[in-house]
Amino acid sequence: MPGPVRNSFMRHWWAVEAIPIYVVVGAVVAGGSWYLTRLARGPHIIWTKSNPTPWNDVKQDENVKMMAVNQKFEKSWTRDRL
Amino acid sequence: MSDADAVQSKYVLQTAGFDARFPYTNQTRHCFQNYTDYFKCISAKGEDFAPCKQFKRAYNSLCPSEWTFLWDEQRENGTFAASLEP
Numbered sequence: 001m002p003g004p005v006r007n008s009f010m011r012h013w014w015a016v017e018a019i020p021i022y023v024v025v026g027a028v029v030a031g032g033s034w035y036l037t038r039l040a041r042g043p044h045i046i047w048t049k050s051n052p053t054p055w056n057d058v059k060q061d062e063n064v065k066m067m068a069v070n071q072k073f074e075k076s077w078t079r080d081r082l
Numbered sequence: 083m084s085d086a087d088a089v090q091s092k093y094v095l096q097t098a099g100f101d102a103r104f105p106y107t108n109q110t111r112h113c114f115q116n117y118t119d120y121f122k123c124i125s126a127k128g129e130d131f132a133p134c135k136q137f138k139r140a141y142n143s144l145c146p147s148e149w150t151f152l153w154d155e156q157r158e159n160g161t162f163a164a165s166l167e168p
Contacts, residue, residue, distance in 0.1 A: 058103040
């Protein structure tokens with residue numbers, strides 16, 4: 001690549017005015033992937049035949065929801081095995 | 083009135099309690115789990131084991147009777163979907 005073409009490229013790809021776009025798109029991607037992994041690790045998802053009933057691992061004092069409104073739970077359930 | 087009270091005190095009205103495995107409105111799996119657990123309990127402990135009745139009460143409360151009758155037929159035919167081995 002000739003020198004001037006590379007220099008003008010390096011000057012134009014990073015636009016300071018586009019920072020809000022990067023921030024918002026980055027937040028959306030991060031938030032979406034966080035939520036998808038949260039869903040994938042839910043107790044109603046069956047991944048392998050060796051764990052056919054993952055919901056049976058939820059103890060009676062464990063919370064499965066993102067936010068519990070009217071009930072008190074001791075702790076949140078986490079998925080230990082696939 | 084006293085007759086009604088007498089009848090009311092003889093019957094205890096209750097339903098299946100809250101189960102943290104099934105906290106959402108959709109209780110389908112709760113119903114199915116109790117149904118299979120009852121018959122697994124029966125095959126493991128015998129018909130007269132009293133704690134198995136807990137599952138029977140739960141699935142009778144939770145499951146629509148169409149499902150219960152259908153699954154009873156499937157069990158007799160051997161076409162029931164889940165394994166009922168303990």
